[in-house]
Amino acid sequence: MDDLLTEFLTETNESIDTVDNELVRLEQNPNDKAVLDNIFRLVHTIKGTCGFLGLPRLESVAHSAENVLGKFRDGELFVTPGLVSQILEALDTIKMILQGLEQTGNEPEGDDSDLIARLDLAAEGKFEDAAPVAAPEPAPVVADSRAETEKLLGRSLKPGEVTLDELEAAFAAAAGPEEVEAAAPLAPAAKAEPKKARVEAKPAAAPVEARDGEDGGAKGNQSIRVSVDLLEGLMNLVSELVLTRNQLLQIARRNENSEFSVPLQRLSQCTTELQEGVMKTRMQPIGNAWSKLPRIIRDLSHELDKKIELEMKGADTELDRQVLELIKDPLTHMVRNSADHGIEMPAERVAKGKSETGHVRLNAYHEGGHIIIEIADDGRGLNVDRLRQKIVEVGLVSEAEAEGMSDNQIHKFIFHPGLSTAEKVTSVSGRGVGMDVVRSNIEKIGGTIELDSVAGKGTRFAIKIPLTLAIVSALIVESGGERFAVPQISVLELVRAAPGSEYRIEFVNNAPVLRLRSRLLPLVHLHRILGLEPKTANDNDEAFIVVTQVGSFTFGIVVDEVFDTEEIVVKPVAPILKNLSVYSGNTILGDGSVIMILDPNGVANATATVQHNQQEDSQEVRARSLENEHESMLLFRAGSENPKAVPLSLVARLEDIDVSTIEFADGKPMVQYRGSLMPLVTVDDKCQLVTEGRQAVLVFADGDKTMGLAVDQILDIVETELKIELSSESNGRLGTAVVAGKVTEIMDVGHYLKLAFKDYLRAKPQELNAANAQQPRVLLIDDSSFFRNMLKPLLAAGGYDVTSVSSAEEALALREEGEVFDLIISDIEMPGLNGFEFAAEVRGQGRWADTPLVALSSLASGADFEKGRAAGFNDYVAKFDRDSLLSILDEQLELTRTAA
Template sequence: MDMNQYLTMFIDESNDHLQSLNENMLQLESDPSDLGIVQVIFRSAHTLKGMAATMGFEDLASLTHQMENVLDLVRNEKLKMQDFIFDTLFKSLDALESMVQDIVQGGEGKADVSPIVASLQAIVRGEGAGDSAASAGSAQPEAVPAMAGIELDEFQLSVLDQSITEGHKVLYIQVKLRDDCQLKAVRAYMVFELLERSGEIVKTHPDVQDIEQGEFESSFSLYFITQKEAADMETQIMNISEIDTVTVVSLDHESLQQMVQQSAATAEAVKEEKSETAASPSPAAAGAGPKSAAAGGAKSPAKTSGAPAPSRTIRVDIERLDVLMNLFSELLIDRVRLEQLASDAKNQELTDTVEHMSRVSSDLQNIVLKLRMVPVDTVFNRFPRMVRDLAKSLDKKIDLVITGAETELDRTVIDEIGDPLVHLLRNSVDHGIEPVADRIAAGKPETGTVHLRAFHSGNHVFIEIEDDGRGIIRENIVKSAIKKGVVTEEQAAAMSDEEAHQLLFAPGFSTAEKISDVSGRGVGLDVVKSKINALGGNVTIYSTPGKGTNFSVQLPLTLSIIAAMLIKMGSEKYAIPLTSIVETGIVKKGQVRTVHGNRMIQFRETHIPIISLSRIFEVPDFDESTEEETEIVVIRKGDRLAALAIDDFIGQNEIVLKNLGKYLPAIQGVSGATILGDGQVALILDPNAFIK
């Protein structure tokens, strides 16, 4: 058995469950009476506990078990969620994440979590909750009268009664597992397997499906038909590991009827008790009456749906996808070349075959591209919890609004962008958003808002972090930069506001007056800039004092294949990503106007700048200023537009994106190069560089 394979699966699935737990805990915090969410949280914790126990990570399984005990009281309406319970559960999740990270780094996932465990056990005992609801609830028996916990229908009763008449033994069996049992469903399965070798199980409580999925407390009961003696069956069941107690009662006609009558009476009593509770809820369940009904309604469909559908996904090493992408890139170059040769040969059969190959390879191309693309949601989903904790530690009120989480990025970029975004968000929460008193004094809502958004623009993805806080005060930045020796007074005086803003990215720079857990050590934004630059992107700051700040991160998609418009500039060829193009057209020389020294043209009831590519790239054999009519390509960056003056259009094509390598300096306005079907090289333009 390859344990490394199972360890990788455990780590991946544990991270998924921990993320789900964090998200649902945040959702529950906003609506503490929603028992439906509690059920989801409980199932995630239960699954995580089982996985950890199976892999032998006892500390992790033990802590999750303690969390389960608290959640079990909540879902059964014996405990009402409060702030201190949320804080304890969040601390538990942090400890679990630390343990999983220790396992990732080759450790055994061990940690001293005794203070957290003590807090969880105190909650279960009802301490610190402000009432005795928890302790009173936990003191109740976990199953309604042990000897009458199973209701039988007429058919089941008839089967048992007939079996007694025919000389078979009918046993009522109740099994209680040890409190520290980690794999309840497995132990129950072992009991069922043992019993089915010696007879027939007629009815269980809870249902078999719930028991197999671990959806029961520490005990279950059943009716059993066999030829074996009660004492023999009791001994065999007790030989199974982690069994606490076993009660086996042999029934005759009279005792069976008594149990059925007692069970019916108990069921009726439970119904009356529930109706009374709904009419006058206990303090622990106050306000949960309507919710409990809704939760019950929501749970019913889940039970009829059976076991969860098996996973239909597989995990693939990213290096394999890199190889696949490179091979397909070469195939695309050959395809374009074949199309050109077939066109020149004028052979219909060859042309038809090449066209069919093009269609098939286009479908294959779409699949290959999507394989590497991952929604930025995989990075964004950890930020709500982080902002919640930061706001609480700083005594601020903050709403995090996320948009564009479905925007997709290449997996290699996704893996690297998380840390820079963490630093930018922490900066907005700590330095951007003001304390509640300051916001009220400034006439702002007491709750600050941080927007985290992502969107595509051309061959790039933009991720923006914008807050409605105090904004960047130039004087504070300059003063701190001079004090720390980042710039001299003369240099600072000559800086524009944009240049002053860039000082935030200087190594060792910080405007915090004192060092805290959040900021003040001068480490953060310099790491952001270096990491983003290493990814081939850049970060820009827009700020208005008193109104807020916007950090705009531009990242390349790093796709190997893009759809582009091929254009000609004299003897040179260029490619413009189709995703940046709004439309194409022709302008006459007389339509170009000069406004404040900038050449502009009218476009859809507004004026946009027209940019001369021939001058920017110093094209020797074309100059649009000598032409009476000039073809243009209107490009977009966000909500800003511009027009590029070109020589001629070649047509649309799918091209292979190749970077310029480390030996060529970064060229303004060029994001890479491609090889055309005729073997020529064309530069790929970066439209975002032309719009400031």
């Protein structure tokens, strides 16, 4: 193919994409003169160049389209969706011809007289808007069949390749014999036009130059077109150069004072700059991947009869071309999904009190070495019930399991292959191939995808991907005698652990953990995941811990040895090894050996599934705990032989305090802890602090207040259903329960907080309302997990059946679900709906209108009290005042009973 034609094709393809988008804009603002002029100029240029190159078919289509556009411009025709569809159809035909050109160098055979006739009719103003209904646009079908074909092929179509459907569409678009006859009278006109156009052709070339001039400034053209292959080639060379440089540096390091060292430094410097430069050429604004979306949304909204607005932010955010290519299709797919499944029909939206027009928002921005792309819609959200039903149908989980799963866990299943919740399969989506492909595509490039969906409010996806794939900084580690590279980007820090040092690996029921600042970090031994022989027999010998973050999950990878970091060129692993998810690639190190690059994602999946789930579950528990779910209990011994327990979620930290640092003030023991004083309390008076050595302490924290509970020994952490059998009369104990087969005292953390901070709390002696025959149901709403966790056992011990949620919105959702409670305790200060608003909402309508409401707050002023009453609260109690809380609950329930 000659150069001129190649140049033409590239340029025209770009123009066409622009015209596509501009047309959609024009349709929205029919009076935008600037947009119209731009479209007209682009189409005109295409036409002109066609004539110049001798492409009659292309030229005649472009010409007819231009005619219509000309009428728009001259104000002789109004811009209507029907007319725009006609022009878009013409553009699709142009695209098809261009593809044929690219493939063969010649215009494909075909007859566009039908289209041209319609366009000409339109130009004469005889076109009616009803027409496009009879002759549907081929575009969406084509786009879709393309995706379908690509799926079949298992690769994307090369430029110029045409799918079967596209061919069929082309044939359909071409007029049959009868139509030719019908169009015959018009044909001479079409034939006559090219001649005229050819005359225009030469002047038409001028605007192209002029436009380039505008872009490049007065000095003329400042940019050149370079083929992607050339750039890729350069990039590969630079990659090799980096590797060789690394090798040289390694050699130079061994031979100090070599005369090579200075030039080598220079070479190294240049290589780095060259690498950066070439990387920059690969950077492209993400808007390039979005350029087709306005058209897709426009076509979709027409096809589906929805009103959809696409908002795009951060289109100029740059990322690597290769990454861009890889996320293009997933993005398109997701936007389509949002428009098709997410956004409701206009009538449905209005009925729900939303604006008629649905919104799909795209947002891209940089964060660290990553780029974040968000795709959000304000549609109906994921249908959890349907999904739940579906995953059971498909047999992914059992019914019972599905019931026990939280909404969030259910949401994740949309990434499973073969699941689609669309009620019917549309031409757009709903075939159940999609989100799994999206996820695997994103994960393939080291990205993650998160999902957030609220029923009725919409769905939001966040994709996090690395800026570039080619060269990354990696940490070289050794485990089981083999070396591995860990991408630096997912490494948070390195910790050296050894027996007797500040950091050491501890075990909770054989699961290795590390105390790292205020948290327990789950650990995995790399050699275990990889099935390698450990270096030493003992797991808790000296080791290095690579603290790694995957999404929101932080864990430590235990390795034997940590070497330096190296710039590595990521090369994909051989297809035979592709299914090993623990590797993201391999590379050649400075010393010439090959090293496998670990994929922290894969490592987390391979081993930490259990921990991950547990972490998620605990988040779930905090977010919403219905029914008698399992609680993690921390077992310890203090004073007596039988174990005691507190909910693990209440424990901020476990500490081991040197007894000599314990000081006494006002006769009470305390330690200096993190810059402030932490009072120490014992389980009861009989219990003493140890006199020498180290004292084990459970640290409880609430806001800035911390309190240490001295214990003799920390025993274990167990998951158990918390069922308090006997309520206790003695202070500091909620009651007794059977935990891990042993009679265990459940401690009341609130009591110790009171002991430690006398001024903070008021104590009123009040008898516990022991086991009520019929347990009243209490709903507890508090955004602070600390209070929920503290009050829940307390209320349970008081004989209430407690359901706790973290927000007023969740509580209202329960109301919608038809839950009934005898009493509701609500916090006042909450994000989202606050307590007052919540009370007003509850009192206003619904089945809870008569349920007693008790406000719970740390703000206990008279004004607040009055405000609470006005909002509909029956009573008000200060946080921490457990006794008055219980008495108020009793009182309120008594009131309702007598009223009933």
